[in-house]
Amino acid sequence: MLALLVPLTGLVVGCNEQAPTAQVRGLPDFSALVAANNDSVVNVRAIVPLPAMSDDAQSDKAPSKDDKNLDEFFRQFFGFNGQTPPADGGSGQTAPPAPPKPESSSGSGFVLSSDGYILTNEHVVDGASEVFVRLLDGREFRAKVRGIDVPGDIALLKIDAKGLRPVKLGNSDLVKPGQWAVAIGSPFGFDHSVTAGVISAKGRSLPDEADQRYVPFLQTDVAINPGSSGGPLFNVNGAVVGINSQIFTESGGYNGLSFAIPINYAMQVVDQLKRFGKVERGFLGVQIQSVDRAMASALGLDRPTGALITGFIAASPAEKSDLQPGDVILSANGEPITESSDLPQVIGVLPPDSDVKLRVLTQGKQHTVVVRLGTLPTDAPAQVQSMKSHDLIINDYGLLLTEEAHQIRIKAVAPNGPAAKAGLSAQDILLTFNQRPLDSLAAAEAAFNAARKDAPNAVLIRRGDQQHFLALSAQPD
Template sequence: MPTLTRFAPARRLLAVATLLLLAVPMTAPGQIINPDGSMPSLAPLVEQVSPAVVNISTSGTVEAQSNPLLNDPFFRRFFDVPEQPRQRQVQSLGSGVVVDADAGYILTNHHVIANADQIQITFNDGRELEAETVGSDPETDIAVLQVNADALAALPMADSDELRVGDYAMAIGNPFGLEHTVTTGVVSGLERTLPGNGGARLQSFIQTDASINPGNSGGALINLRGELVGINTAILSRSGGNIGIGFAVPVNMARQVMEQIIEYGEVQRGVLGVRVQDLTPEMAEAFDIERPNGALVAQVTPNSPAAEAGLEAGDVIVEVNGTPVSDANAMANAIGLLRIGDEVNLAYVRDGERRTTTAIVADPATRQVSADSMHPGLAGATFSEVDERSPLFGEVRGVLVAEVAPGSPAAEYLRPGDVITSVNRQDVRSLAEFRDRVEGADQLLLNVRRGSGAFFIVIR
């Protein structure tokens, strides 16, 4: 009985499909033709969009990694080890999409052009041109290039928010160096996240089964109108080849990043000052929320825009600028794409009551303090509160090392991203406490948290 129930719908679909086939003219068994005698094909669409998809090849240099012992002159002399090269040459292949024919702007992935000293663009008509990097954003894995050329073709951008699972999709790129390869499939998922995707923190990928392979990165994912819906970025694979699970950055996200890069040369990402986490069904019940949708505020940075807007730990943010927030990742994406100075309207639930508030996205630079006047041993370092820019946000209390000038006294001890948790064996929980502990001290004993480790340093 279960077998009949499972296959009965399939029989009805087969009968409908048979009737449709009988209604279409056929010249041979199994061959479907259009009323004008032509064969159905995506070739006209491919011919239309292919001139806007380009091949990208890069060359550059990176710091060579070696065993620390090989950097010791005594060790090299004792074992007669030759001098090791400090840098090595790297090359990469990828794809890109022309999105502005007049200005010559090309969208691609950050990881395609990272460490590139020279970028060469090859067009579908055989032209080869040098490109310049306008800017790049590792957090979304998007980069913008520019070429100086006439008669370019560009792809129009669709509204990727309108995509639905099941929509047809076509991927165009240069997998394994094979120029202008076309694959088709459907959108098989939306709002996907990929832990460890090259450091990208803002993720809301389109998942597709249109075949994507190495070299497709930066290429176009288009709809059947010939509009750009995504930038092909990554695959999920155990072997390195395609298994039908590919991912693309939605074009709406790429567009927002591109606009900031073109205007400022970078993404001027502001801070709100909250750490959020997913709302589980158990937590939703505990916080008197009907459905487990939203981002639970776990921590609010003192004196931050979130604190000034009245947010508190335990609040559940359910909307950002009128758009529902499903989880912590959606919240991070919504805030991470806003510009410094943008006003953000937040709807949240507290004690079972829905409330609203407004915050202004802050510039991290305005919340930083130079240590030059605090202590000579810290000269060259800039400190700030631990905010969402740090992966340790919400895990440790202290002050964040925001910047360190190369060659400065502070560069001997500190790196950007370090968190100082205590000074002279006294805990530090804010910039004000840090200043009080440091100013006037002859010697500093700092407890520094770096990544997953911690250590003490003495500064005189």
């Protein structure tokens, strides 16, 4: 009998089989990319003035531990305690306190045009009295801030220079997770540092960044640190696909999560800054929440998706439209709304006075609603207007309800009951139950009597000045 031994590192290929094609071959060499683009990347230095300190505040300031240590240093090595030493060796006079020096912060940027337009992050130049741009060859120019956009975290600078080499702009819409990406910037002041990684995801919304909910961030694992902000993110073809902007960290340093503003989004902002000096965004005026598994079941969806409308900003385009609380927006102008955070990103890039076509689910049926957008206010209100809306005990759900001025208020919630487990609390106002308005105890009783016993029920509540939906089951999981 003939035995065939095959090394573990080899492949056994049958007579009718073909060896699989390797999907990744080798590692890229980015040196040519860096050499071609290094002189298009700049250092941005912002001078931020310190608030003036009054004479009284200076005189009343108690010496710190560091001040005392410094005095001891002078005493040991120079023979006087931080005082101006007299020429005749007599007692010195205390030197007047030096005026506070302005703070200087450093970031990165890149050349947009040969005549001196520079792009960086807004937070790099925030509060600056002066801004300077330093090129690869060491030349430094005073920059003018031609425009800023706080929600987009973008600043457009202009320096008096000619013959600069602009970057090549890519198409961030074509970026795919898994593709290589390269960053050049000035982390911690180390100019023209190069790091590389991959695109991790697209269309990210950052937690706790309400001002930037309109930016569909690119997530990467490219190492980004303080000073890298505003620098370019390149693809392997040497084209800029993003502006490095933020990191997600608990330590203050890089933790493998960095975020870049897509260049397509950024250039829309730049176009408006050049033409108008400011950025105007479309405004719909809805309050929304995500749809989880229980709420999807309650609304008749086969999976969690879309943006669930919980209310409207008063006098907004949405409030004047055919949209209703309880509607689920599934797409906007053909763009799928998978998460509620997708909707602001789609609406935010549309111009005011344009029409947006929304695909909406209302009481289990899909239809289209067209809304003419307004202009996003600079101080868009967070509060929403209420819905167009004795005691009652609901034993099946552990609720005690009361009617006040045609509103149904929860007076008490049974501990560990279905309502408590769903997140309902005393003082909550019940607005709808399975999209049926609750404007009286009779309406509430009828709605609860018709409740689904084998599936969650969608309850719209108002708590404080916010409205949101909860999924209420008679027998929660």
